Amino acid sequence: MTSPLLESRRELRKCAFQALMSLEFGSDLETACRFAYTHDREDADVQLPNFLVELVSGVQAKKDDLDKQITQHLKTGWTIDRLTLVEKTLLRLGVFEITSFDTPQLVAVNEAIELAKSFSDQKSARFINGLLSQFVTEED
Incomplete structure (x- = not known):
């Protein structure tokens, strides 16, 4: 079972x-x-x-498109290559769920934050929250 x-x-x-x-x-x-x-x-x-x-x-x-979307929301001077693989993967998953999937936007953000807490650290979780929150604002 x-x-x-x-x-x-x-x-x-x-x-x-x-x-x-x-x-x-x-x-x-x-x-x-x-x-x-x-x-x-x-x-x-x-x-x-x-x-x-x-x-x-x-x-x-949609990996390349997701990376472009993420890059547009990074601070000046930052590139996606500067992010850890965990952060890139979580951001791709979060942006995909927010923009292209049936998951409610706030749920997608929260789930990405929880994964960041499990697989990275609190600083990473705050970063993921800040960046993904920008996509929620755009979509409303």
Whole structure:
């Protein structure tokens, strides 16, 4: 039986972040998603949730466009290359959810902040909040 925790959007978003990180090091989408979703499960032969696959494939497909959008909101003198890989990945995921997915904007920002707290530090979480909040203001 599938654990309710693994099926929550928060947990699937965490898996999407892990899959996106894996893709930065040369994995393929299916393998990255499958490993992120099944690494702590006994049964690795399960169907991947659509939410997970759609997040990862969407961010990958729009990666260059997302990077351009993020760059437009960085302070003068900053480039996307100056950000850590964790920050870039979280920002891409957050901007994608805000601009191209059915996630409510404030939920997308909050979820990115929570992931930053788990995978980085408080300073990074504040940075993610500040940058993603600019997208929420634009979209309203």
